[in-house]
Amino acid sequence: MILRQIKREDIVVPQKKKQHYIPKTLLKRFSINKKCFIYNLKSNEVIDNAVSYEDQCYANYMYGSDLKIENELAEIESDFSAILDFVIINNSLPVEEERIKKLSRYIILQWLRTESAVDRFQTIAKDTMCSFLPSVLSYYKIDQENFDVEQYVGECITTTFPRQQVAVHNVECSLSSDLNISDLKLCILKNATDINLVLSDDLVIVGNDFQPEYGLGANCPGVYFYMPISPDLLLLLYDSKMYKIKKCELSINEIEYLNYLQLAKARKILIGKNKESLSNLKKTYDSFIFNDVFKFFQHMGWKDPILINRAIPRFIAAYAKIYGYPRVNLPLKINPIITMDNAFTPYKDNPQRLFFRGDLNEYLWKKEYWGNDFSKLVYDTYLSK
Template sequence: MAAFKNQHYVPKCYLRRFSSNGKSISLCNISSNRFIDNAAISKQCSKGYFYGEDLVIEKSLGILEEGYSKCIGALERGQDDEFENNIHIIRMFCLVQYYRTKVALTRSIEYLKKMGDLFGKEDIISNVSGMSEKDIIGSSIVNAFKVRSFISDLDFVVVRNNCSEDFISSDDPCLLINKFYSQKFPKVSFGLSSSGLIFVLPVTPRFCIIFYDSGVHWIEGKRGNFVDINRYQDLVALNLLQCLKAESNIYFRDKANIGDVAAWFSKVSKHRVESWCNVNIGVEDPEKPGVFKVLREGEIANGTKFLYHVEDVRAQPVEWMSFLKYRLKPDTYSDGSAMGHVRPATRDRLY
């Protein structure tokens, strides 16, 4: 049992690929702005019984991680057919990784707390906020498996790094971003069904995998399922994402081969997310039944009917990769409701 106590929310099989010896890794600690060489991988991104002592989730994750390791191994060996035939494993790993970290736990706790504060101590929703952290993160991971069909339509591309500098990673390495929403609808939140959805996961210092909505975007220079980058600014754009989303540590293989992490972090520091969800309250207009006005900060809720809307806050990149292009006529669907623009493949799952 003790052998499973130290449970990783970023798995060792992932971190080892950003290591020069498979046992230690270099890092930059955000709070202290210190570079640390040769930090033990076994002590990174882990907590005692983070997923619980019954080991059900821990062992299930182990199966997924084993498949991931084999698939990335094939990519590194140049066995492209084997890798591409098992891309569904990477897709699932990417989704689960987004939902299994300490940042994911923080998101869930903040959401439950705000809902509990909204509805009061006697409401059933506030009872949910009494869940333990293990219950919350366990529920988060189970949810990832439930919603996997929502991203099954996303295309993928492997970014092959031809720059002299490496890709970096972090303690929250999977990014959920959306150029379409960020640039066209900057004040609107997006979800897994949204048009323009993008998942970004660096998997080694030389490879980064991107899942994207091919109805909105196309990849300039894509050959098969690969695109080569030679522009330093494309490397920077991808590495800035890790600086934007990291909780405590940024990881890399070689300090001498990563560019300027301190400068990158400084560039995104004002854009890092401080609160992961917003609660909007709408009050019915007494003179216009069925019409609700969203309360602004400081306004008092005078009325008898209310609507509550909780939206996720997403990380907003400060730079975008030059090879990520818009299609001339995006394939998207909207009925004009608050649902926003969704991908045609996910439309039927929303009703």
């Protein structure tokens, strides 16, 4: 048997198999010599040595092996990279309206193209099915005691909404002409501290101080999006009819707030240009959750504080991400960077006051039960011009 020596050109590498959901042009801004530091949330540890940024935030054929979406994204990222270079070099936004539009649209694309965005879609679909399935079973007189709703719904979601299909759908939605964000204003916020901004694998932070629970759609009034683009710069896309910017330079408290939002949103990792910024964030995280976990052990019957203190680090390492979201005592709903128009304050956090910006038809049929004051406010603010 004769073995032929395999040459390099004989090896066929799958084309564009490694598809990044955070583009390399953005990841490299948080690296030095093509390497970055990682805060692993599952282990609650910051790695000691920097690693290649090219090996972060990707999935094999995330947008399909036909490369249709991947190639389309490559063109968009090329434009985005050129605009990003300008912004970072000049420390300011471009003046051309078309480039502002592309930058704004990219923020929405980035918000919807990640693994976490797929998770959110599947979770909403799962919760919806779980909520109405018992009624369906009851209607058809199916024995619910022997019917595993969670397992059935989980298998149904996996089959009906596979991750790759959802990822493609999300990208297509973000690029759709039906999504109009031209009325949102883009501004750049500058880090005036020695603390670096960090990046998570779900980097776009969406919020809404007017409707914090139900107003997180791109067409909702009061919505805003934060996206860090370097350790020193952050883009803010916001509803300027609802909010005013307090200032464009970020203080230490504001940087810490924004970094903690990245931690709260992260799926698996945070990325930093240096180890110090991630280590400081880990200390903040640990200090917030320590008291809650201590009380949990006491509730479970543990009496000796020394034993509890020894057990807490192991517990946090095992269940780190579970304790990473707004359960901790940080006012995530309080936005220190922008302020809401006082005229809307009496109507905030009320889903009956939710509407789509600029939708005259919706306004016409909702104004009857809104009342004169709120109807006039909405019309004068969003529709009169």
